[in-house]
Amino acid sequence: MAVQARTVHRAVMQSEVLQQLGAEGGGDFLDCTLGGGGHTRAILEANSENQVTAADRDESALARANELVSQYQGRLEVLKSCFSDLSSKLEGRKFQGVLADLGVSSDQLQGQRGFSFNDVGPLDMRMDEHASKTAYEVVNNTGSQELYVILKNGGVGKEARRLVQAIVAARPIQTTAKLAEVIRSVACGSKSKLDPATLAFQAIRMAVNDELPELQALLQLAPEIVRHQGRLVIITFHSLEDRAVTARMREWQGGANMPALWPGALPTSSLGKFLTNKALRPSEREVDENPRARSARLRAFEFA
Numbered sequence: 001m002a003v004q005a006r007t008v009h010r011a012v013m014q015s016e017v018l019q020q021l022g023a024e025g026g027g028d029f030l031d032c033t034l035g036g037g038g039h040t041r042a043i044l045e046a047n048s049e050n051q052v053t054a055a056d057r058d059e060s061a062l063a064r065a066n067e068l069v070s071q072y073q074g075r076l077e078v079l080k081s082c083f084s085d086l087s088s089k090l091e092g093r094k095f096q097g098v099l100a101d102l103g104v105s106s107d108q109l110q111g112q113r114g115f116s117f118n119d120v121g122p123l124d125m126r127m128d129e130h131a132s133k134t135a136y137e138v139v140n141n142t143g144s145q146e147l148y149v150i151l152k153n154g155g156v157g158k159e160a161r162r163l164v165q166a167i168v169a170a171r172p173i174q175t176t177a178k179l180a181e182v183i184r185s186v187a188c189g190s191k192s193k194l195d196p197a198t199l200a201f202q203a204i205r206m207a208v209n210d211e212l213p214e215l216q217a218l219l220q221l222a223p224e225i226v227r228h229q230g231r232l233v234i235i236t237f238h239s240l241e242d243r244a245v246t247a248r249m250r251e252w253q254g255g256a257n258m259p260a261l262w263p264g265a266l267p268t269s270s271l272g273k274f275l276t277n278k279a280l281r282p283s284e285r286e287v288d289e290n291p292r293a294r295s296a297r298l299r300a301f302e303f304a
């Protein structure tokens with residue numbers, strides 16, 4: 001895979017991230033979604049004492065970060081890991097602040113890796129190119145009912161049933177261009193402002209990369225990797241993700257489902273508090289300058 005030398009990704013809600021993490025106050029931080037390195041760089045710039053461990057499951061993101069590693073000598077460490085492997089890779093380490101900026105980066109969308117319906121190549125969409133499940137497999141080998149659930153949950157709406165029928169009839173679908181053509185043939189009368197292929201591609205991408213189970217793994221781990229009075233900041237781009245984050249933070253605040261490893265806590269005590277009563281949204285100006293920020297929602301939690 002060719003790696004673009006420079007990132008084309010613009011970090012979203014950068015000042016809100018720094019503020020909610022308390023990055024100016026100094027400390028050690030875990031960026032679980034290195035991507036183009038925008039947030040990592042901003043955290044390193046916020047305080048010259050800050051240390052960052054930045055993880056991603058995409059090797060091209062890690063390769064691109066070599067320049068950052070040498071620029072911030074001794075203050076940045078990068079790590080290949082998906083959320084569900086972080087527990088074993090971090091070996092009990094805890095951080096002052098943990099950030100996850102979910103979804104795909106613009107580098108991935110523009111990297112001819114099948115993430116974009118404008119691509120012409122094979123159906124891939126893997127964030128980790130060594131993962132076994134590709135979009136080809138999800139599109140061509142998933143049963144109709146499961147494919148319907150993937151598309152419906154992904155936000156495709158009332159066209160989901162017809163879309164499944166069209167996909168099944170067109171199998172095997174080999175390329176992103178062919179998949180986009182099938183989707184548009186079904187959804188050509190849709191009133192949505194979004195290209196129907198956008199939602200269907202997002203739904204398939206989320207299934208290929210197990211994005212919701214991965215998020216649940218991160219939420220399960222969070223109380224063990226954030227220090228007392230440390231913070232967790234999560235940016236979501238999909239309502240299902242936002243709901244999962246909110247539900248888990250509510251449980252922590254209310255004291256339910258106490259993880260057995262939380263030292264010294266009574267079973268009913270709260271793990272901490274929301275820093276954001278409502279999700280923070282990007283400013284109109286940011287959305288004008290970076291339309292990808294449009295659906296971002298940021299939630300932050302401080303552990304007691």
Ligand SMILES: C[S@@+](CC[C@H](N)C(=O)[O-])C[C@H]1O[C@@H](n2cnc3c(N)ncnc32)[C@H](O)[C@@H]1O
Nearest residue numbers: 011033035036037038039057082083101105214
């Ligand atoms: C929206 S981008 C992050 C952009 C980054 N914050 C920046 O400022 O450039 C999301 C990144 O997270 C990675 N990612 C998404 N889900 C992941 C997971 N479950 N485990 C590890 N990395 C993941 C993707 O590969 C992608 O590079």
